[in-house]
Amino acid sequence: MTERTLTPVLTRRWASPKSWTLDTYTQLEGYTALRTALAADPDQLIQLIKDSGLRGRGGAGFPTGMKWGFIPQAKPGEQPTGPAAKPTYLVINADEGEPGTCKDVPLMMADPHSLVEGCIITGYAIRAHLCFIYVRGEVIHCLRRVHSAVNEAYAAGYLGKNILDSGFDLDIVVHAGAGAYEAGEETALLNSLEGRRAEPRLKPPFPAVSGLYAAPTVVNNVETICSVPYIVNGGSDWFRTMGTEKSPGPKIYSISGHVQRPGQYEAPLGITLRELLDMAGGMKGGPLKFWTPGGSSTPLLTAEHMDVPLDFEGAAEAGSMLGTTAVMVFNQSVSVPWAVMKWTEFYEHESCGKCTPCREGTYWLTQILQRMVRREGTPSDVDNLLDICDNILGRSFCALGDGAVSPITSGIKYFRQEFLDLCAEQPGYARRAQPTTLTGSVR
Amino acid sequence: MSSADNPANGPVENPAFTARPVEASEVPDQAAPTTLSTAQDVPVERPVRVDTGVFDEQTRRRAQEILARYPQPRSALLPLLHLVQSAEGYVSQAGMSFCAQLVGITTAQATTVATFYTMFKRRPGGEYLVSVCTNTLCAALGGDEIYARLCKRLGVGHEGTAGRPGSKGSITLEHAECLAACDLAPVLQVNYEFYDNQTPESAEALVDALRRGDRPAPTRGAPLTDWRDTELQLAGFFGEPQQLREAVDAPSAAPETLAGNRLAEEKGWQAPAMPDNPPPLPAVADKK
Numbered sequence: 236m237t238e239r240t241l242t243p244v245l246t247r248r249w250a251s252p253k254s255w256t257l258d259t260y261t262q263l264e265g266y267t268a269l270r271t272a273l274a275a276d277p278d279q280l281i282q283l284i285k286d287s288g289l290r291g292r293g294g295a296g297f298p299t300g301m302k303w304g305f306i307p308q309a310k311p312g313e314q315p316t317g318p319a320a321k322p323t324y325l326v327i328n329a330d331e332g333e334p335g336t337c338k339d340v341p342l343m344m345a346d347p348h349s350l351v352e353g354c355i356i357t358g359y360a361i362r363a364h365l366c367f368i369y370v371r372g373e374v375i376h377c378l379r380r381v382h383s384a385v386n387e388a389y390a391a392g393y394l395g396k397n398i399l400d401s402g403f404d405l406d407i408v409v410h411a412g413a414g415a416y417e418a419g420e421e422t423a424l425l426n427s428l429e430g431r432r433a434e435p436r437l438k439p440p441f442p443a444v445s446g447l448y449a450a451p452t453v454v455n456n457v458e459t460i461c462s463v464p465y466i467v468n469g470g471s472d473w474f475r476t477m478g479t480e481k482s483p484g485p486k487i488y489s490i491s492g493h494v495q496r497p498g499q500y501e502a503p504l505g506i507t508l509r510e511l512l513d514m515a516g517g518m519k520g521g522p523l524k525f526w527t528p529g530g531s532s533t534p535l536l537t538a539e540h541m542d543v544p545l546d547f548e549g550a551a552e553a554g555s556m557l558g559t560t561a562v563m564v565f566n567q568s569v570s571v572p573w574a575v576m577k578w579t580e581f582y583e584h585e586s587c588g589k590c591t592p593c594r595e596g597t598y599w600l601t602q603i604l605q606r607m608v609r610r611e612g613t614p615s616d617v618d619n620l621l622d623i624c625d626n627i628l629g630r631s632f633c634a635l636g637d638g639a640v641s642p643i644t645s646g647i648k649y650f651r652q653e654f655l656d657l658c659a660e661q662p663g664y665a666r667r668a669q670p671t672t673l674t675g676s677v678r
Numbered sequence: 679m680s681s682a683d684n685p686a687n688g689p690v691e692n693p694a695f696t697a698r699p700v701e702a703s704e705v706p707d708q709a710a711p712t713t714l715s716t717a718q719d720v721p722v723e724r725p726v727r728v729d730t731g732v733f734d735e736q737t738r739r740r741a742q743e744i745l746a747r748y749p750q751p752r753s754a755l756l757p758l759l760h761l762v763q764s765a766e767g768y769v770s771q772a773g774m775s776f777c778a779q780l781v782g783i784t785t786a787q788a789t790t791v792a793t794f795y796t797m798f799k800r801r802p803g804g805e806y807l808v809s810v811c812t813n814t815l816c817a818a819l820g821g822d823e824i825y826a827r828l829c830k831r832l833g834v835g836h837e838g839t840a841g842r843p844g845s846k847g848s849i850t851l852e853h854a855e856c857l858a859a860c861d862l863a864p865v866l867q868v869n870y871e872f873y874d875n876q877t878p879e880s881a882e883a884l885v886d887a888l889r890r891g892d893r894p895a896p897t898r899g900a901p902l903t904d905w906r907d908t909e910l911q912l913a914g915f916f917g918e919p920q921q922l923r924e925a926v927d928a929p930s931a932a933p934e935t936l937a938g939n940r941l942a943e944e945k946g947w948q949a950p951a952m953p954d955n956p957p958p959l960p961a962v963a964d965k966k
Contacts, residue, residue, distance in 0.1 A: 241942040242949035250939045271956045279959040286960055334813050334856040344930040372797050372912055375870040376899040383926040408747050411912045413756050414796035430755030432794040448750055470957035476950040491860035492815055498861045498937025514941055563815050577814040581855055
């Protein structure tokens, strides 16, 4: 196999001076795809994205073109009825918050116009005239950059009425969130955008039929939409020169933790951790112990899995998920039960409380893990944890519950002895041992 | 929340329990009564005796601007809550009533929303909000220690404020969940601007400087202002165009952000070249 290299596509402009401005963007082929797109039939664009095999970059990997194709469209010459008679909305999920994930924030900061251009093309393809970009509230600089890009696009005639004389109208509203991980779940995001608590909705009906204001809605991740202009310019065959048959295209891998050069690395889907670590200068402070392929909701992997292809299929085959390609890498200094406890505390805090398995389950899981880390646990706690996980996985309302059990079940799968050792440190399992702090590590 | 937590709310929190008669001025604009949705969504008018007079003309004008952005008024609720938070320094009972009236829901409904989201604070806070990421990855790299040291330094815990709330140099501290800057861990934010690659010492020096009245520049983000001004931006008001331009142009790319770019440049790696002209778009089947 030839050496695999990085393939900067989405990140290509990032190092350019003032990459976030309209001037830089248009100098570097910005808004050229828009002209091509507006001259086409919207259905051709949906077909193009289907042909490209682009899959959602927000974690689930659902085929984007298929999602767009689910939007009910009125048949020509017929009076639209049902959902097709309602307005269609495009909603961008820019509520990045999955632990380890840090790709959409730098993408929006460095190249917000690629998102705006992607929104216009997508809006045209699905026949939406109003688009919301739901940006996580805590990243105000990102919000500022997106807001400013939208302003610039309006002033240049790329947004508003009759865009570039095409007869197509689109407005974009930039909306700031208010601090809720759950709002990253697409139906919870819609609830939040409707001024409600960010609680998920039962599916079906899916947002494509009944989304925002119960009207047909496409919800896409930032990186997904930013890919669209490149696919229009390069074509689906070009897009497929990167990645694998079922997971084509380039992807931003965010490498963090105990590595020499953490950061954003855009590579073809299917690259391995071994290759990525090589590019990032190798491990720091000792050999690899465990890692996540795509955020804390994707089951942990170990040093055995360094050659797993990081695409949707490869990660799943290894018993994990590709998620958001947030590659968090931990060396031997980090205690697995401690890390799992910290993540579980996160899920407990962020559980929206709508469904019982997740609300109660994360609460109890946290207490058991805290007790174990305090060395007050017993070996039966390990089974207890797995039993509770079993009652959450697949039984909660949305994927938050499934994500919450991922670190626990995978942590126990690969590092059961470490959990048991914590119990063994406590003679008789009853007396509280002298607390020695379990931590992460030295920097 | 008890009124003891929040002296500003005390007299108006529940007028039913106050001895003094309710002044007419405390009854909000009669033309825009709060509505209570029933199962059939039939609005039932209920007067709410909370003084929303604290919100000045400018805030009311801004509220109307926010409402105008959305096809349905309730969508404006989150930005409106950011707006009242910016006006008062926290989301008060009056703030929730004000927002509820504007979007046509009950104060109770607005309260359930305001209390759901972590960025809405129910007590007045500092000029600066310092948020330390203590999620697993940051914590493993030192975030927990940073948070512990700042708690000690400022003499407060989670959501505690050092200094009189709103006074110069006052700081509210919080531990935060993943702030989406893991390649720059451990991170903290001041008024939601990023301070990357922190150590306990650099974090202590940062809060010391803030307490003194200095405003060290963020690693990524605009120069610091007051937390209430940040909240105004979250409501969608970024000031004069020149102000926005300068804030927008503030730094954003850390070396880590460009790590892949730099490596590709060094090695001469590129993505496969695109065709010179966009290839023809696929044909679509005739619409039935």
